[in-house]
Amino acid sequence: MGREGSRQSGVDKGRARARLYARLGRRRRPRAGGIVRGGIGRFGASRPWATLRMERGAKEKNHQLYKPYTNGIIAKDPTSLEEEIKEIRRSGSSKALDNTPEFELSDIFYFCRKGMETIMDDEVTKRFSAEELESWNLLSRTNYNFQYISLRLTVLWGLGVLIRYCFLLPLRIALAFTGISLLVVGTTVVGYLPNGRFKEFLSKHVHLMCYRICVRALTAIITYHDRENRPRNGGICVANHTSPIDVIILASDGYYAMVGQVHGGLMGVIQRAMVKACPHVWFERSEVKDRHLVAKRLTEHVQDKSKLPILIFPEGTCINNTSVMMFKKGSFEIGATVYPVAIKYDPQFGDAFWNSSKYGMVTYLLRMMTSWAIVCSVWYLPPMTRETDEDAVQFANRVKSAIARQGGLVDLLWDGGLKREKVKDTFKEEQQKLYSKMIVGNHEDRSRS
Amino acid sequence: MGSRGSHAARIPDGDSIRRETGFSQASLLRLYHRFRALDRNEKGYLSRVDLQQIGALAVNPLGERIIDSFFPDGNLRVDFPGFVRVLAHFRPVDDDDSGMRDPKQPEPLNSRMNKLRFVFQLYDLDRDGKISRHEMLQVLRLMVGVQVTEEQLESITDRTVQEADEDGDGAVSFLEFTKSLEKMDIEQKMSIRILK
Numbered sequence: 001m002g003r004e005g006s007r008q009s010g011v012d013k014g015r016a017r018a019r020l021y022a023r024l025g026r027r028r029r030p031r032a033g034g035i036v037r038g039g040i041g042r043f044g045a046s047r048p049w050a051t052l053r054m055e056r057g058a059k060e061k062n063h064q065l066y067k068p069y070t071n072g073i074i075a076k077d078p079t080s081l082e083e084e085i086k087e088i089r090r091s092g093s094s095k096a097l098d099n100t101p102e103f104e105l106s107d108i109f110y111f112c113r114k115g116m117e118t119i120m121d122d123e124v125t126k127r128f129s130a131e132e133l134e135s136w137n138l139l140s141r142t143n144y145n146f147q148y149i150s151l152r153l154t155v156l157w158g159l160g161v162l163i164r165y166c167f168l169l170p171l172r173i174a175l176a177f178t179g180i181s182l183l184v185v186g187t188t189v190v191g192y193l194p195n196g197r198f199k200e201f202l203s204k205h206v207h208l209m210c211y212r213i214c215v216r217a218l219t220a221i222i223t224y225h226d227r228e229n230r231p232r233n234g235g236i237c238v239a240n241h242t243s244p245i246d247v248i249i250l251a252s253d254g255y256y257a258m259v260g261q262v263h264g265g266l267m268g269v270i271q272r273a274m275v276k277a278c279p280h281v282w283f284e285r286s287e288v289k290d291r292h293l294v295a296k297r298l299t300e301h302v303q304d305k306s307k308l309p310i311l312i313f314p315e316g317t318c319i320n321n322t323s324v325m326m327f328k329k330g331s332f333e334i335g336a337t338v339y340p341v342a343i344k345y346d347p348q349f350g351d352a353f354w355n356s357s358k359y360g361m362v363t364y365l366l367r368m369m370t371s372w373a374i375v376c377s378v379w380y381l382p383p384m385t386r387e388t389d390e391d392a393v394q395f396a397n398r399v400k401s402a403i404a405r406q407g408g409l410v411d412l413l414w415d416g417g418l419k420r421e422k423v424k425d426t427f428k429e430e431q432q433k434l435y436s437k438m439i440v441g442n443h444e445d446r447s448r449s
Numbered sequence: 450m451g452s453r454g455s456h457a458a459r460i461p462d463g464d465s466i467r468r469e470t471g472f473s474q475a476s477l478l479r480l481y482h483r484f485r486a487l488d489r490n491e492k493g494y495l496s497r498v499d500l501q502q503i504g505a506l507a508v509n510p511l512g513e514r515i516i517d518s519f520f521p522d523g524n525l526r527v528d529f530p531g532f533v534r535v536l537a538h539f540r541p542v543d544d545d546d547s548g549m550r551d552p553k554q555p556e557p558l559n560s561r562m563n564k565l566r567f568v569f570q571l572y573d574l575d576r577d578g579k580i581s582r583h584e585m586l587q588v589l590r591l592m593v594g595v596q597v598t599e600e601q602l603e604s605i606t607d608r609t610v611q612e613a614d615e616d617g618d619g620a621v622s623f624l625e626f627t628k629s630l631e632k633m634d635i636e637q638k639m640s641i642r643i644l645k
């Protein structure tokens with residue numbers, strides 16, 4: 001009786017436990033050293049596990065893990081200068097607040113707090129460094145909590161390193177080498193042909209083929225959307241800029257005329273070869289400073305309908321693919337049809353952002369070739385032209401908003417040049433103007449004080 | 450490549466900073482990451498240039514004064530403890546801060562008095578404990594730029610100093626300053642909440 005009873009209660013206990021788990025909605029916790037779902041399988045299964053394992057390691061040592069927070073680290077209220085200062089004044093004085101312009105000692109609180117908020121967290125600084133991932137993708141470069149890694153995870157990571165460096169890297173370098181040499185040789189050979197339809201046909205296919213080999217060399221997995229909106233002759237293609245790879249990605253799906261500065265070394269060889277096969281627009285370093293010259297050459301190119309669409313990145317510098325920064329108005333003044341393209345990379349398999357202040361080109365390419373893969377989506381947006389009542393800057397902002405919306409990026413008005421330079425004083429004057437209105441009123445009320 | 454990541458999780462002197470400023474460990478970790486992001490050349494400290502490069506701070510009319518508060522006594526560098534000490538003034542006041550505080554311990558950095566003292570030294574350029582008429586004029590000039598004439602600014606300054614000044618010495622001392630702001634909800638207006 002006793003033994004039977006205990007066996008039954010054992011079974012009952014198991015059932016009770018299962019019911020309890022079901023009611024609480026808990027998944028079975030991974031046991032120490034075990035892997036959820038029995039193996040790596042797809043990447044999707046092991047990644048959140050890797051993060052969970054690190055969290056447990058950190059908790060055991062009684063330390064805090066660093067958790068990246070993509071929406072900013074402080075709580076902000078989006079109120080205007082006027083509203084905030086009025087709020088502050090209202091809370092400080094018991095007398096009824098009329099709208100007479102005046103100054104209060106407490107006004108300084110607004111500027112002080114706003115300033116401190118930007119020191120703790122601002123929209124721009126974080127766009128110039130690689131995006132922080134919420135779950136680890138087994139690349140040590142994206143890990144901030146490296147020391148909380150268990151043995152199992154380290155072995156996994158080590159295996160990843162072996163695969164990436166010893167197997168994938170040589171393969172990719174071989175492919176890249178093939179692609180580039182084919183491009184140089186192919187375009188030079190095509191350059192000797194007489195101008196005509198055959199030359200154009202060959203040139204297009206040589207370019208496309210070589211770019212596609214280079215795409216394979218990076219293991220770039222690209223999804224093109226809305227290909228019916230692809231840029232046509234006589235137009236300008238604008239896209240957001242995250243890395244030099246953007247060029248390869250776009251050029252492997254379409255035939256473009258490139259715009260850029262003449263470089264030395266290997267780049268220079270490639271540029272000289274390419275221009276033999278079809279007209280690209282290369283500028284000498286001295287010519288780049290002359291904005292009128294640049295505009296003139298671009299206009300000439302665009303007006304010739306037989307020439308290819310130009311590919312331009314109006315941000316002027318690489319941004320980390322979480323936002324789109326101010327577009328320089330130069331390309332929007334030319335008056336051609338603009339074909340916007342939005343490029344969004346998925347950082348889970350490899351971050352494509354080029355932090356030019358940290359890494360040179362060669363280091364960057366090496367990092368690209370030792371990531372798992374570069375995954376991205378390209379959206380071709382419908383063409384836009386400048387309306388009669390908007391100027392180049394407004395047009396540029398309109399295009400920028402369209403690209404940001406499509407790619408799911410934050411639309412910022414700040415200039416990407418802030419990576420290297422200081423901001424202009426005109427923006428400060430706007431703030432000062434707003435505040436002056438509050439303490440002395442408009443110019444018409446100057447008689448009151 | 451892995452060694453760069455390991456710095457972030459271990460803050461030097463983390464415990465003593467936490468005790469002094471009252472920040473939680475998670476907040477401190479975020480601020481440490483922010484410090485390292487601002488420190489572009491990885492020097493281990495921040496200079497004025499590092500703070501000036503923040504676009505949104507450069508367009509703040511009082512940007513330079515705020516940056517000055519990080520470099521007291523003519524220092525040219527601020528390390529992480531110094532950085533956090535200034536930011537600690539803006540930590541929201543918790544309920545348990547005011548209740549069971551040991552009177553022998555120094556006042557927490559984010560107390561009402563310390564917040565007021567911080568704002569006071571934004572006005573008091575020469576740190577002599579009084580806001581003179583001239584100092585008030587200078588700060589006002591920063592806030593309005595070229596939008597207001599000299600006479601208007603002077604009349605505003607005169608009126609403000611007159612209203613706040615009680616002992617008639619033509620300057621606003623710290624006590625007079627606190628008195629004129631006694632009804633203000635400083636704790637709320639001068640607090641920045643760090644998200645968990």
